Amino acid sequence: xxxxxxxxxxxxxNEYLRRVFLNKEVLATVGHQEAEGRFQKLLTCLSxxxxxxxxxxxxxxxxxxxxxxxxxxxxxxxxxGSSSAEEDALQILPHPQIPDVxxxxxxGPRPVKQLSSEVVVGAQCGNAVLRGAxxxxxxxxxxxxxxxAGDAVSVFSDLEGKCTRGATSFQGMxxxxxxGVAEMDRFSLFCTDEPAKGIGVRMVEPLYQxxxxxxxxxxxxxxxxxPSVVVGHVLGPxxxxxxxxxxxxxxxxxxxxxxxxxxxxxxxxxxxxxxKIDRIRQNxxxxxxxxxxxxxxxxxxxxxxxxxxxxxxxxxxxxxxxRVLLDAPCSxxxxxxxxANNWSLKEICSYQPLQRKLFHAAVRLLKRGGVLVxxxxxxxxxxxxxxxAWALDAFPCLTLQPQEPHIGAQGMQGAGLTPxxxxxxxxxxxxxSWSQTQTTAxxxxxxxxxxxxxxxxxxxxx
Ligand code: SAM
Numbered sequence: 051x052x053x054x055x056x057x058x059x060x061x062x063x064n065e066y067l068r069r070v071f072l073n074k075e076v077l078a079t080v081g082h083q084e085a086e087g088r089f090q091k092l093l094t095c096l097s098x099x100x101x102x103x104x105x106x107x108x109x110x111x112x113x114x115x116x117x118x119x120x121x122x123x124x125x126x127x128x129x130x131g132s133s134s135a136e137e138d139a140l141q142i143l144p145h146p147q148i149p150d151v152x153x154x155x156x157x158g159p160r161p162v163k164q165l166s167s168e169v170v171v172g173a174q175c176g177n178a179v180l181r182g183a184x185x186x187x188x189x190x191x192x193x194x195x196x197x198x199a200g201d202a203v204s205v206f207s208d209l210e211g212k213c214t215r216g217a218t219s220f221q222g223m224x225x226x227x228x229x230g231v232a233e234m235d236r237f238s239l240f241c242t243d244e245p246a247k248g249i250g251v252r253m254v255e256p257l258y259q260x261x262x263x264x265x266x267x268x269x270x271x272x273x274x275x276x277p278s279v280v281v282g283h284v285l286g287p288x289x290x291x292x293x294x295x296x297x298x299x300x301x302x303x304x305x306x307x308x309x310x311x312x313x314x315x316x317x318x319x320x321x322x323x324x325x326k327i328d329r330i331r332q333n334x335x336x337x338x339x340x341x342x343x344x345x346x347x348x349x350x351x352x353x354x355x356x357x358x359x360x361x362x363x364x365x366x367x368x369x370x371x372x373r374v375l376l377d378a379p380c381s382x383x384x385x386x387x388x389x390a391n392n393w394s395l396k397e398i399c400s401y402q403p404l405q406r407k408l409f410h411a412a413v414r415l416l417k418r419g420g421v422l423v424x425x426x427x428x429x430x431x432x433x434x435x436x437x438x439a440w441a442l443d444a445f446p447c448l449t450l451q452p453q454e455p456h457i458g459a460q461g462m463q464g465a466g467l468t469p470x471x472x473x474x475x476x477x478x479x480x481x482x483s484w485s486q487t488q489t490t491a492x493x494x495x496x497x498x499x500x501x502x503x504x505x506x507x508x509x510x511x512x
Contacts, residue, residue, distance in 0.1 A: 056093035058209060058223075058390040064093075066395055067383070070431050075463035092429065092481035092503075099180045099387045100480070100500045102153045102493055103260045104276045106302075108269060108337055109150040110309040117270050118142050118152055124266050145494050147455045150309075151279055152271075153497050156182070158258030162228055165204040167194045169232070169251055170220045173390055176207020179227045180387045182260035184253050187246035190239055192217035197236045204229050205251060209390040216240040225389055228256035268336050274302050276497060277427075277458065277478045277504035281377065282306035284453045284476070284508050285423045289314035291372040294415055296349040296408060299326030301333040301342070303377055308339040318371075319344040320352060320364060350407040353414045368414045373421045376412045378405045380426035380433050384503020386480070402432050406440065413445050413511065421451070422509045427502055429479075434505040435465035438475065441509070450474040451508040457498040458506070478504040 059067070071089035072082070080088075107117040121142055129140065145151040171179070175189025185205060191213040197203065206224040213220040230251040239246050263273055287293055287307045295304045298319035308317045319330050319342055330344040347364040354365035361367070381398045383391065409424065416422050424441075426433050438461070441448055453476050461467060461475030483499025 055097060057096040057388055060394060062395045063393065063398055073464035079463060088481045095386065095480045097387055097389045099156060099258055102155050102497050103182060104274060105152050105263065106272045106274045106279050106306060107150050107152055108309060110312055111270065111338060114144060114150065120267055120270065121152065125261050128261060143493055145497065147457055148279060148283065151276065153493055154261060155493055156258050156260040160257060160259060162255045162257055164226055165202055165229055167197065167201060167203045168206055168219065169193050169203045170206050170208050170213050170224060173207055173209060173211065176227050177387050179205060179253060179256060180258050182262055184249045184262060185230060185251035187234060187239055187248055187250035190250045191215050192220045193236050193239060194218060195236065197232055199232055199235050201232045202229060203232055203251060207389065211392060226257065228253050230254055269338060272302060272305065272337065276501045278302055279306065280455060280457065281423060281425050281506055282310055283455060284506055285373055285375055285421065287311045287373055291315045293317045294371040294374045295319045296352065296374065296376050296412060297321060297379055298344065299323060299330055301330035303375060304330060304342055305333050305337050305339055308341045311341065313339050313341045315341055317342045320347045320349045322348050350411055353411045366415060369417045371415050371420060372417055374412045374416045375423050376408055377425045378408060380428040381430060383428045383430060385427060386502045399432065405433060405437055409441055416511045418511055420511050422511065424507045426505050429503040431462060431464050435461050435467055435475065438507050439465045439467055447512050448509040449512060451510050453506060453508050476506040478502065
């Protein structure tokens, strides 16, 4: 735990978040010391990966037990050459409350000795390495001048985005993420006309050890954070329904919804970014799901009273859908691991108005008696509980609903919601459960708390 610093934020962003976590209502309930402690814990756990990897299993194709068995076989193949102790340690566990999830413990931080040759990668690539990925060539920013394929190298993550592409060394803020073996020489990485593709450094001693899922049972497994899987269950789709996923790419939740419906009915997936639509289609194809129709569209404009009933694509007439998921674009401050966030306060605060515009469209598109789920992967009040308070005020037709499963904490105080309303919200707050002593608890219990920061609200339109 002491290897990594806390997440590094711009000073005004840090102060903004601190005021969120130490707001008057929280202080009145838990006191200053506890509130400050929780905030500091949050900053620490955001820079660390969760202590397990979560994969969603395609239980619409075969049973969880069968998938678990096949995965164990694949991972044993991956581990050939490892010590028998490492093989014995292989654990793949179901979650007691979520029927389509498998959990695999992550081992780390492990004591790994740094080497003299350094490769520097971008922060996003560094975060992926901490969650079990190898280093892909486009993520590499700097390498030793004479690096050859086969060289052993230490990999560092550039925290502030300051390393120049093609550099031979870098003295800025960086964090060690493990050792690997170069699969390309420096020339192939930086000196050819075509940008390099494929694995650039194969990680052999990562700081956090977890299996690589690259190409492992691609139609039976989908890497997904636990709270994202919870969203699909909370939405509660049923076979034959007409469902809208308003901000869908790359389609993790869209595919889950279609799977929960047994691929019967229709899931309309919208996203504003054109090349992300292909990712939704690829994922749907890989998971053998035919009920998904993906369109590139700005969802704030997805509702029109002039649109014809039965339109296959957007815009749609009001009250077209049985259920709507608004997994909103957000400041993403719950993502883990994230060792540095270089966003300005203005950027962090820019999402609330867009989320409200999307929410307006969501409510209009939903049938009476239909269910709307709103979710984000951030920890601010402005994008979570404050949005719920605003929505309940702006749309008297909406009421909050209990969530099933509810494995996260309740909503955070500070937005004027009643205790009863807060209990209906689901906030995944890693700072409330994450501690070193927790490592003694059984994995499935630990997993429900040691997640990315996430928020879910479920509404019924009366
Ligand atoms: N639901 C996705 C999943 O589980 O894979 C993740 C969605 S991500 C949180 C938010 C998405 O919203 C991004 O892909 C972004 O391109 C999209 N987006 C942002 N503004 C949008 C808009 N006005 N209309 C539609 N999509 C939008």
